[in-house]
Amino acid sequence: MEIHTSTLGSAAVLRCEGRLNMVSASQLRSAIDGTVKDGTKHVVVDLSGTSFIDSSGLGALIAGLKRARQAGGDLRIAAPGSQVRTVLTLTNLDRVLRPHERLEDAVHGW
Template sequence: MPERESNLDVDVEIRDARTAVLSVGGELDMETAGRLDGHLAEQLSQGRHHLVLDLSALDFMDSSGLNVLIRSLHRAREAGGDLYLAAPNSAVRRILEITGVTTTIPPHDRVAEALAAADGGR
C-alpha cells in the first residue's frame, strides 16, 4: 500500500500581541494532529493566549484532532485566554456536536465573530 501524504495546511496570522488566527485546511487526523498542536503551542509560548481557529477549509477531523482542540483550550484558559472555533463546515461541525465539544467551545459562523468574541474575552 502506498504511503499517504499528510494533508494539513496551517497558516498563522498574528492579529496583535495576544491574538492569533490559525487557518486550518485539509485533514486533521492522527498523522497531522501533532503539526497543529505544535503551531498552537508556539502561539501560546509567544504570549498569544486568544487563539482563533478558522476551520472553513478543514475537510475532515478525527479524535486526534479533537484531542488537540481540547488540550489547546485548557492551555489557553490556564494562561488567561481562550480558544475560539470559526466557520466549520457541516461535517466538522457534526463531529464537534456529536462529541459534545460545542458545549465547551461553541463554534462561530465567521472568523469576524470569533475575533469579536476574543476581543470581548479580555
C-alpha cells in the first residue's frame, strides 16, 4: 500500500492506495501518528484508492481516531469503495467512522 500525504484546508489528507490489511496497517498508524505529532489535529483518510480492508486496517483507523481525538482533533474517512463500505457496515464501525462520499465533504466544517 502507498500513502500519499497532502493538505486541504486545515486538514491533513492521507490517501491510501492498495490493500489496507495486516501487512500495511502499521504504515497507516505511523502516518497518522506522524501527522498528529507534527501538530495537525484534523486528519482525513481518503479511501478512494483502497481496494480491500480487513480487521487490521479497521484497527489502524480506530487507533488513528483515538490518537487524533486525544490531541483535540478528529479523524474522518472519505470516499470508501464498496468493499470498505460493506466491512464498515457489517462491523457497525460506520457509526463511529462515518464515511463521507467525497473528500471535500469530509474536510468541510473544520
